[in-house]
Amino acid sequence: MLVVREHGGGATTTTIVDPTAVGNIGRYLNHSCSPNLAMVPVRVDSSVPRLALFAARAVAEGEELCFDYGDPGRGEGGGGGEGGEGVEEGRTKCVCGSDQCKGFLPFDPDLL
Secondary structure, three states: OEEEEEEEOOEEEEEEEOOOOOOOHHHHOEEOOOOOEEEEEEOOOOOOOEEEEEEOOOOOOOOOOEEOOOOOOOOOOOOOOOOOOOEEOOEEEOOOOOOOOOOEOOOOHHHO
């Protein structure tokens, strides 16, 4: 599941994407705290956005494509640093291996 929140004009639009039954190859992209892709909601003849992935930096041949599951602008996914118990207060340990690893995958308890 992926929750996309768009802010503008004093309002927030929330789109929930569940690729369980219908999805594409993008469902296999992994998280990284130092991603090489950025996700951008794009609307084409619909109020429901398509989620486009664009290179956020140069991508080396053979490099795994990945994006930040959280909101990089809000610093989500932080806390914990290296090590940990794997899951802490509903949070899953991040194993991206980045030098900038935040320790845990993004987690928003408001979605529960």
